[in-house]
Amino acid sequence: MSYRVPPALSWLAKKRAHLAGELQRLENQLDGFLNEQIKARQHQESVIATLAHDLRAVDAVFALHEIQVDPESIAPVRPKTARKVIAWGEITRGC
Secondary structure, eight states: OOOOOOHHHHHHHHHHHHHHHHHHHHHHHHTTOOGGGHHHHHHHHHHHHHHHHHHHHHHHHHHHSSSOOOGGGSOOOOOOOOOOSSOTTHHHHTO
């Protein structure tokens, strides 16, 4: 069954997609850590736990709305990790 996400919930769906994407990225990164990176791993596990908690909280809000939206049907958004090569306005200053 296809449904349209109500405009009142579209921002929440977007928030959920970003949280799920960040959670997925960090969980994938966690698999690659070595034993000497225990502190970094513990920190990342803490961040993952916080993101998972936030994601469950957002999902709980969906359940409260009169129009039922399945949170699992919202695809995660891959977070941007690329760094800026040049500062904002740098190209126009060079002219």
